[in-house]
Amino acid sequence: MEELQPVASAFALPRKSRQAKIVWGSCLLTVGGDAPVRVQSMTNSDTTDVIGTAIQIKELALAGSEMVRLTVNTPEAALAVAPIREQLDRMGIEVPLIGDFHYNGHRLLTDYPQCARALSKYRINPGNVGKGDKHDRQFGQMIKAAVRWEKAIRIGVNWGSLDQDLLVDLMDQNTRRSTPWSAKAVMYEALISSAIGSAQQAVQLGMNPDQIILSCKVSGVQDLISVYRELSKRCDFPLHLGLTEAGMGVKGAVASTAAMSVLLQEGIGDTIRVSLTPQPGESRTQEVLIATEILQSLELRSFVPSVTACPGCGRTTSTTFQELTKQIEDFLRAQMPLWRDKYPGVEKMKVAVMGCIVNGPGESKQADIGISLPGTGEAPAAPVFIDGEKRMTLRGDNIAHEFQAIVEDYVVRRFGAHAATAD
Numbered sequence: 001m002e003e004l005q006p007v008a009s010a011f012a013l014p015r016k017s018r019q020a021k022i023v024w025g026s027c028l029l030t031v032g033g034d035a036p037v038r039v040q041s042m043t044n045s046d047t048t049d050v051i052g053t054a055i056q057i058k059e060l061a062l063a064g065s066e067m068v069r070l071t072v073n074t075p076e077a078a079l080a081v082a083p084i085r086e087q088l089d090r091m092g093i094e095v096p097l098i099g100d101f102h103y104n105g106h107r108l109l110t111d112y113p114q115c116a117r118a119l120s121k122y123r124i125n126p127g128n129v130g131k132g133d134k135h136d137r138q139f140g141q142m143i144k145a146a147v148r149w150e151k152a153i154r155i156g157v158n159w160g161s162l163d164q165d166l167l168v169d170l171m172d173q174n175t176r177r178s179t180p181w182s183a184k185a186v187m188y189e190a191l192i193s194s195a196i197g198s199a200q201q202a203v204q205l206g207m208n209p210d211q212i213i214l215s216c217k218v219s220g221v222q223d224l225i226s227v228y229r230e231l232s233k234r235c236d237f238p239l240h241l242g243l244t245e246a247g248m249g250v251k252g253a254v255a256s257t258a259a260m261s262v263l264l265q266e267g268i269g270d271t272i273r274v275s276l277t278p279q280p281g282e283s284r285t286q287e288v289l290i291a292t293e294i295l296q297s298l299e300l301r302s303f304v305p306s307v308t309a310c311p312g313c314g315r316t317t318s319t320t321f322q323e324l325t326k327q328i329e330d331f332l333r334a335q336m337p338l339w340r341d342k343y344p345g346v347e348k349m350k351v352a353v354m355g356c357i358v359n360g361p362g363e364s365k366q367a368d369i370g371i372s373l374p375g376t377g378e379a380p381a382a383p384v385f386i387d388g389e390k391r392m393t394l395r396g397d398n399i400a401h402e403f404q405a406i407v408e409d410y411v412v413r414r415f416g417a418h419a420a421t422a423d
Contacts, residue, residue: 015267017238024120027094032238038271039291041065047077054087061095062337063285064292069098078112085118096120102128106141116145121152126198127161143205152211157195159218191216217244221259238270248277305332305349315375321355324400343415
């Protein structure tokens with residue numbers, strides 16, 4: 001009989017990129033190279049509302065966003081950036097801020113140096129920095145500000161706002177080919193050429209190439225995959241991934257996950273953002289939670305203890321396991337801002353909340369801590385497994401509260417001891 005070979009790892013070799021540094025005060029965030037894939041988000045508040053914007057940035061940071069972008073589109077918005085930064089510093093939130101500039105960024109960064117100084121990175125869209133003769137001059141002013149204040153930049157190309165002069169030139173070239181490309185292929189080339197060409201222009205203007213990040217955002221899943229595969233072959237700059245205008249709710253979450261997961265699995269991507277349209281009344285933090293779940297599901301990073309839970313079937317007509325699962329997930333997320341520094345390693349903990357005897361004990365044994373709730377017709381007892389062994393059985397109407405207390409005690413005992421040893 002032929003000897004069985006071990007199953008190969010699903011992970012691709014990571015793409016070798018430069019490493020950029022995003023700095024604010026004592027906070028140093030590395031992007032690219034050997035750094036983990038970073039999570040980014042963007043405010044949707046009015047930037048001139050200093051307190052409201054600072055509060056939203058704090059919420060995004062506590063949810064797991066490691067950089068937050070905000071709109072800087074008017075002199076009033078530019079004047080608000082430094083006070084927002086000061087308010088965040090008073091709240092102990094060191095998350096770097098990214099200024100999102102379109103059309104008038106050259107003026108705002110020049111006329112309001114306090115804004116340029118307070119930001120950690122500038123997002124520049126080469127399609128929106130001016131037309132014709134103004135393009136190079138206004139782009140140069142933004143690069144000059146980045147060089148002066150030693151800030152990183154992201155050259156972010158969007159296919160909804162491409163440099164029309166470049167696109168027309170590429171289309172003209174295409175008509176002269178013996179075998180013309182498709183219109184979509186020309187569009188792909190325009191995106192990539194704009195990003196790389198703008199980066200090369202920035203370097204010629206004095207920008208440190210190690211402080212440049214690129215993105216080429218589109219709204220189609222297959223388009224994003226195609227563009228980034230080619231972009232990654234043609235440059236070594238760190239790449240920011242995101243499906244622009246992904247949509248609302250399930251559609252936006254699924255499309256973003258489908259597109260970025262393929263690329264991340266291939267080792268492409270250094271920062272990500274889920275550009276989710278919020279449901280009415282929904283928190284902006286939802287886009288951060290989806291981004292962190294993508295990275296955690298791919299086992300690229302850990303942000304919060306994971307909860308394994310059964311989907312339910314005819315054996316689980318009670319909603320008890322659903323309610324307990326939600327309670328435990330909410331509890332773990334709420335505790336992470338406190339636990340992250342106090343209990344290092346807790347983010348890798350695995351918890352199981354299972355609904356019946358079929359897979360309940362097995363999955364609970366595989367987790368760090370798990371509970372197997374009784375299914376329909378089963379004995380009203382819920383065995384609890386800790387580190388693979390059955391330790392106790394819970395009964396009665398207070399199972400949810402008791403199990404939460406057991407989880408919290410486990411965190412303190414296991415990860416608190418680790419923290420004490422590390423000290």
